[in-house]
Amino acid sequence: MSTNGDGAGSGGENGKLDLVIREGRGRTGGSTGLDLAVQRARHQGRRVKPLDGDLRSRTLSLLYPATDQCGQPIQHGASSPATDELPDVKAWMSGEHDSMVEDRVSRVLDLGGGDRVMQENVRDLALKEFCRDFRISLTTAIFLGPDLEDFRHAIRLLSSSEFRGERTILVLNEGGIRHGQTTAGAFDPILQHPDFVAVVKDGVRRLFLRRLTCMSVLRERGFGFYDVLTGRPDRTDAKASPTLSHMTKTWLETFEREFATAQVADWLP
Amino acid sequence: MNHSWNSPFFRKKRLIAYSGHDQIYSWLRAHHDEVAARVAAEEITWPALTAEMARHGITGRGEPPTAKAAAPVWRRVRHDVRDKRAADQAARSRPGAIYPSRIPRDWRPQEVQPSPKAAAGEAGEAKPYDPMEQLAHIRRTVGERGGRKQ
Numbered sequence: 001m002s003t004n005g006d007g008a009g010s011g012g013e014n015g016k017l018d019l020v021i022r023e024g025r026g027r028t029g030g031s032t033g034l035d036l037a038v039q040r041a042r043h044q045g046r047r048v049k050p051l052d053g054d055l056r057s058r059t060l061s062l063l064y065p066a067t068d069q070c071g072q073p074i075q076h077g078a079s080s081p082a083t084d085e086l087p088d089v090k091a092w093m094s095g096e097h098d099s100m101v102e103d104r105v106s107r108v109l110d111l112g113g114g115d116r117v118m119q120e121n122v123r124d125l126a127l128k129e130f131c132r133d134f135r136i137s138l139t140t141a142i143f144l145g146p147d148l149e150d151f152r153h154a155i156r157l158l159s160s161s162e163f164r165g166e167r168t169i170l171v172l173n174e175g176g177i178r179h180g181q182t183t184a185g186a187f188d189p190i191l192q193h194p195d196f197v198a199v200v201k202d203g204v205r206r207l208f209l210r211r212l213t214c215m216s217v218l219r220e221r222g223f224g225f226y227d228v229l230t231g232r233p234d235r236t237d238a239k240a241s242p243t244l245s246h247m248t249k250t251w252l253e254t255f256e257r258e259f260a261t262a263q264v265a266d267w268l269p
Numbered sequence: 270m271n272h273s274w275n276s277p278f279f280r281k282k283r284l285i286a287y288s289g290h291d292q293i294y295s296w297l298r299a300h301h302d303e304v305a306a307r308v309a310a311e312e313i314t315w316p317a318l319t320a321e322m323a324r325h326g327i328t329g330r331g332e333p334p335t336a337k338a339a340a341p342v343w344r345r346v347r348h349d350v351r352d353k354r355a356a357d358q359a360a361r362s363r364p365g366a367i368y369p370s371r372i373p374r375d376w377r378p379q380e381v382q383p384s385p386k387a388a389a390g391e392a393g394e395a396k397p398y399d400p401m402e403q404l405a406h407i408r409r410t411v412g413e414r415g416g417r418k419q
Contacts, residue, residue, distance in 0.1 A: 172407070174414065184415025191408050201400045206407050210414070261406055263398055 016046070018106040018269040019131060020139045025153050026112045029173035030143035031059035033209060034108045036225060036255070038064070041269040043226040047105045048269045050078040051096055053089060054112030076105065089117050090124070097125065101134045106269035128166075139167040139267045143209075145176025146186030148193075155195045158204065167267050168204045170196075174211040205262050212251045214244055225252060279303065279321050290345075292327045293334050297346040305347065315340055 020037060022030040031054065041048045052060035058080070066077035081092035093109075100107055111117060121127060131138040142157060144150045154170060177186040190196055200206055212218075218225065221234040228240035228248045240248070259265040284295040297304060307313040315336035323333040360366050396402075 172411070182415040184412050186415075187411045191404075191411060197404060200404055203398075203400075206403055208407050208410050258410075262403065 016106075016137070016269075017100070017104055017135060018137045018139065018267070019100065019109065020107070020141060020267075020269060021109045021111060022141050022143060023111055023157060024142040024144065025150050026054070026056065027176070028143040028145045028150055029171075029175045029209065030112055030141070031057060031110050032175065032215070033141060033143055033171055033173070034060065034110050035063055037108055037268050039224050039226055041106065046269060047076060049076040049105050049107050051093075051107050051109040052078045052080040053093070053117065054110045055080065055084040057112060060108075060110050086117060086120070090121060093117070093121055094125065097130065100136065108269060137167070137267065139169065139264075141169045141171055143171045143173055144190065145173055146178075146181065146190070147176075148189055150176075151190045151193065151196070155199070158199055169207050169262075169264055169267065170199065170204055171207045171209050173209045175209065175215070177211075205264050205267075207262050207264060208258060210251060210254055210258075212248065214247050217244060218248065279325070281325055291329055291342075293322065293329050293339055293342045294346060296322050296325065296327045297339070297343050298350065301346060301350050304343070308343075 020034065022034050024030060034050065038048045038050055050060040050064045052058060054060070060078045061080050064076075064078040065074060066079065067073055079092070079096060081089045083089075096107060096109075128138060130136075142154045144154055158168065172187055172190065174183055177183060217223075218228070221236075221238075221240075223234050223240060223244075224232075225248055227234075228245045229252070231239055233239050256265075259268070279300055282299045284292065284299050287295055287298065304313075304318065319334040319336050319339050322339070327334055329335070329338050
């Protein structure tokens with residue numbers, strides 16, 4: 001991604017060290033959400049390293065390559081396990097936890113569909129206690145599309161005693177609604193569901209991630225979300241058009257307001 | 270120094286002639302701070318004060334000042350000095366009122382702190398977390414995105 005981590009301030013310099021873990025079913029916009037969290041933190045001068053445990057889509061690895069075209073390592077490029085075999089994934093995660101304690105750089109971890117890995121990791125490492133001992137703020141973000149099965153899966157995760165951390169965010173991703181659906185019609189069954197009401201009352205924060213209709217254009221041209229605001233050109237040295245800039249700026253501003261309203265801004269890296 | 274009522278010991282000062290006012294006014298205005306302090310501390314009486322004026326050669330309509338004549342003048346002086354100082358303060362507060370070369374070396378702009386309410390509001394932490402409000406908010410947001418009238 002064009003917004004790299006070079007030269008940014010340490011995530012741990014001010015004592016703030018975050019581990020954000022994305023869980024939930026695949027294709028619910030979790031990688032995009034983590035990408036936004038990484039870009040936001042770097043734009044604000046904090047270092048974040050993406051951890052890509054979703055080897056099927058490899059979104060974070062593509063957005064934040066670990067090496068440049070000459071094979072030279074890129075600082076805080078995405079890290080991923082050698083294979084999606086459980087021992088490899090667990091070894092990789094343990095190594096990243098160790099590195100995080102050493103370098104005090106925040107991490108975002110994409111475990112798209114890797115819930116079993118996470119459950120074992122939580123159980124084997126006692127992740128919550130590990131994070132507490134090493135002053136790491138652990139946040140779990142569960143992404144949902146409008147599909148009720150996404151929601152049921154999220155509720156199963158939240159019901160698991162191994163899963164629940166102190167900070168959990170349910171992200172309702174508007175980008176996941178299908179053509180022809182209205183936003184309200186798509187999400188009403190979830191919003192009215194008694195389990196949704198119960199988990200929000202229980203302290204799980206809710207977040208609504210609006211769709212950015214020009215997302216694909218940004219990706220195609222290699223723009224970071226904040227690049228278009230700062231006037232940074234794309235790969236062909238062309239700047240974003242005013243409409244592209246305006247749409248992205250409005251989307252980011254809306255998201256900041258949503259962070260503030262849901263009181264989760266401090267939970268992000 | 271402990272002043273007694275019959276030996277006020279005001280230093281002589283160069284007096285300014287104020288339009289529409291007599292010498293008593295000029296003298297009281299020149300010694301305003303000291304007179305105000307000693308009157309407030311009840312260290313001096315008006316007969317002693319007018320005797321001091323007379324010692325400085327001050328007259329009112331050609332006659333030595335009297336307490337009866339000086340007291341109302343003093344009220345006028347206090348009022349005028351208060352107005353003048355307020356006006357001076359306002360002028361100094363106006364940006365650009367003081368030449369840069371006259372600004373003290375150790376001057377620093379006044380730091381304005383946001384009110385706790387405003388700061389909390391910006392951070393989204395103005396209120397304790399209210400789950401019911403959160404539910405209402407997301408339902409409202411989703412409804413608006415779906416074009417539903419609230």
